[in-house]
Amino acid sequence: MIPRYARPEMTAIWSPETKFRIWYEIEAHACDAQADLGVIPRENADAVWKAKDVEFDVARIDEIEAVTKHDVIAFLTHLAEHVGSDEARFVHQGMTSSDVLDTTLNVQLVRAADILLADMDKVLAALKKRAYEHKDTVRIGRSHGIHAEPTTMGLTFARFYAEMARGKARLQAARAEIATGAISGAVGTFANIDPAVEEHVCAKMGLRPEPISTQVIPRDRHAMFFATLGVIASSMENIAIEIRHMQRTEVLEAEEFFSPGQKGSSAMPHKRNPVLTENLTGLARLVRMTVIPAMENVALWHERDISHSSVERGIAPDATITLDFALNRLAGVIDKLVVYPETMLANMNKFKGLVMSQRVLLALTQAGVSREDSYRLVQRNAMKVWEEGKDFKEELLADAEVTAALTPAQIEEKFDLGYHTKHVDTIFRRVFESNPL
Numbered sequence: 001m002i003p004r005y006a007r008p009e010m011t012a013i014w015s016p017e018t019k020f021r022i023w024y025e026i027e028a029h030a031c032d033a034q035a036d037l038g039v040i041p042r043e044n045a046d047a048v049w050k051a052k053d054v055e056f057d058v059a060r061i062d063e064i065e066a067v068t069k070h071d072v073i074a075f076l077t078h079l080a081e082h083v084g085s086d087e088a089r090f091v092h093q094g095m096t097s098s099d100v101l102d103t104t105l106n107v108q109l110v111r112a113a114d115i116l117l118a119d120m121d122k123v124l125a126a127l128k129k130r131a132y133e134h135k136d137t138v139r140i141g142r143s144h145g146i147h148a149e150p151t152t153m154g155l156t157f158a159r160f161y162a163e164m165a166r167g168k169a170r171l172q173a174a175r176a177e178i179a180t181g182a183i184s185g186a187v188g189t190f191a192n193i194d195p196a197v198e199e200h201v202c203a204k205m206g207l208r209p210e211p212i213s214t215q216v217i218p219r220d221r222h223a224m225f226f227a228t229l230g231v232i233a234s235s236m237e238n239i240a241i242e243i244r245h246m247q248r249t250e251v252l253e254a255e256e257f258f259s260p261g262q263k264g265s266s267a268m269p270h271k272r273n274p275v276l277t278e279n280l281t282g283l284a285r286l287v288r289m290t291v292i293p294a295m296e297n298v299a300l301w302h303e304r305d306i307s308h309s310s311v312e313r314g315i316a317p318d319a320t321i322t323l324d325f326a327l328n329r330l331a332g333v334i335d336k337l338v339v340y341p342e343t344m345l346a347n348m349n350k351f352k353g354l355v356m357s358q359r360v361l362l363a364l365t366q367a368g369v370s371r372e373d374s375y376r377l378v379q380r381n382a383m384k385v386w387e388e389g390k391d392f393k394e395e396l397l398a399d400a401e402v403t404a405a406l407t408p409a410q411i412e413e414k415f416d417l418g419y420h421t422k423h424v425d426t427i428f429r430r431v432f433e434s435n436p437l
Contacts, residue, residue, distance in 0.1 A: 005283060010324040013111050014317035020056040022104045023075055026201055027091050028052070030183060033200035034193075040090035047087035054082050072097040094193030096186045098304060102217040103181035105312060107205050109225060112320035113175035119327035120168045120232070124161060124437055126334040131157035131432075135424060138417055139253060139344035140355060145245075147355050150348060150420040153254075153339060158431045160239050165435035167232040174228040177221050181205055182213035187303040215304035219297040222312070226294035229319050233287035236323075236330055240277035240284070243337065247274040253344045257336035276333050283326040290315035353392035354385045359414040360396060360406075367405040377402055 012018055028048045035045035056078060065074035072092075080088040092100075135154035140147050183198035184190050190198075198209045210217050246254040256276050258264075264271030293315055297308035348355060357378050364374035381395040381402070396402050396411050403411075 005325045006321045007325055007328065010112060010115050010321050011317075013108050013115075014321065016058045016061075017056065019104060019108070020058070020061065020075060022107050022205075023072075023100050024051060024054075024056070024079065026100055026103055026183075026205065027076075027079070027095075029201045029204040030093070030095060030197050031091060033197040034090065034093055036200075037194055037196060039194070040093055044087055044090045047083055048079075048091060050087075051079060051082045070097075072100055094185050094197075095183060096215060098216045099183045099185065101309075102213075103183065103201070103205065103207065105222075105316065106178050106181060106207060106217065109178045109222075109316065109320070110175060110206065112316075112324075113171060113178070113225075115324055116229075116232075116320065116327065117168060117171055117175070119324055119331070120164060120171065121437060122331040123164055123327055123334065124168065124435075126331045127157050127161040127164065128432065128437065130334060130337065130339075131155075131161055131428070134339060134341075135428065136421060137339065137341045137344065138348065138421065139341075140348040147348070147351060149355055149358065150417055152421055152424055153341070153344065155424060155427060156242065157334075158428060160235075160242075162431045162435060163235045163238065164232075167228075167235050170228045170231060174225045178225045179207050180210040180217060180221065181207035182210040182217050184210075184213050184215075186215060188212065188214040214302075216300065216308075219294075219300065219308055222308075223291075223294045223298050226290050226315065226319055229323055230288040230291040233284040233323060233326070236326055237281050237284035239330065239334070240280040243277045243333065244274045244281070247272075247277075251343075251347065252340060253347060254337055254339045256333055257338055276329060280326055280330055280333070283322050283329075286322050287319050287326070290319040351385050351392070352390070353415055354382055356392065356415050357382050359419065360402075360411070363410060363414055364402070364405055367410075369405050 028045075028051075031040060031045040031048045034040045035042045056075075060081075061071075061074050061078045064077050065071050068074050068077070076088075076092055079091060083091075131154045133154070134157065135152060137153040138150050139153050139156070141149050141151035181198065181202040182188070183193060183201050184195070185193045195209070202209045212218075243254060243256065245251060247256065255272060256274050258272045263269075264273045264275075293311045297311055300308060361371075361374050361378045364377060365371050369377070377399065378396075381390075381392060381399055384390040384395050385392045393411065393415055396406075397408055
């Protein structure tokens with residue numbers, strides 16, 4: 001991923017230096033296990049650890065690979081340059097390249113997941129804080145982009161919290177699913193290596209042995225991992241879109257923090273654009289575009305082919321680095337989001353009580369008017385608000401058919417805002433007690 005959308009901790013997981021360090025650890029732990037089984041001499045296994053503090057020369061490995069056309073062989077050759085050819089002759093005993101490559105990839109994905117889970121905690125903390133801050137801040141709910149009925153800004157933050165909490169739970173499950181390793185040799189039969197080696201290496205690398213790996217770890221695990229990242233990215237975009245709509249000039253119920261010295265447009269000095277959430281929408285697309293290739297990687301020829309390899313070299317770093325950056329940006333946007341309660345109330349009252357139509361409809365049916373007639377009466381008066389700018393309550397009070405069923409006091413009562421927020425505390429308990437940080 002380009003540096004603009006990358007953070008150092010996540011980027012480091014995918015560096016060549018980190019990759020070769022993990023390769024080395026796998027090979028060294030495998031040698032230890034082989035020595036314990038009496039397959040190779042203990043002194044040879046111990047000799048491999050002479051390289052434990054070595055910074056492997058990426059340029060040198062690339063130079064060797066230019067001749068061998070094989071990355072694992074190039075690394076093993078370079079390792080022997082540090083350990084000694086004779087001492088290193090049992091390295092990779094009974095193993096195949098995928099044992100190293102697949103186990104390493106899963107180590108990297110587990111480490112990436114740990115960072116992403118910490119990122120999600122930041123987002124959840126910001127959402128929870130803002131939810132309680134605006135628990136009773138009334139705003140209009142919208143369906144199809146049109147005024148519907150009152151809700152609160154706190155409920156908006158709370159529903160995003162619940163969605164992100166589900167995303168975190170999915171990522172925890174995806175992390176567990178991807179945390180497997182394979183040291184099973186050619187076509188995965190353990191013909192040339194004892195399963196105990198796999199168990200030892202996996203334990204040292206923080207993984208579980210893959211139950212059956214053919215020659216590669218099954219890619220349905222990876223498909224689920226990247227699909228989970230895609231869903232999290234979509235939830236991130238869901239929040240970003242809401243903020244972008246709220247920041248529209250004619251809405252302006254909230255906006256991204258505009259820092260001193262910030263410029264919104266090269267041409268129009270008045271502009272304050274939702275650039276961060278627009279960026280998050282774009283970054284979500286980048287994460288999601290890795291999902292389909294990961295799905296397509298599931299179907300491989302027989303015990304293995306390498307059609308998945310080039311794909312994963314791209315999508316693994318790109319998806320995790322991008323999502324890491326985006327989640328941290330999202331947490332900052334939420335934490336600093338500027339909310340305008342007065343504008344929310346003004347927007348809700350723009351159509352003079354129109355949003356209380358359902359309460360009047362239900363009251364008429366409860367007063368004995370048929371639903372069809374009740375709907376007709378309420379809609380008749382509502383259209384005057386839309387088309388003529390009338391006051392909804394005043395029109396109802398002036399409608400003889402309505403007042404024949406409802407008293408003025410009953411009509412007046414239907415315009416109480418508190419009616420719509422009476423169960424906010426119940427919803428908050430459901431959300432935050434069932435999904436604590």
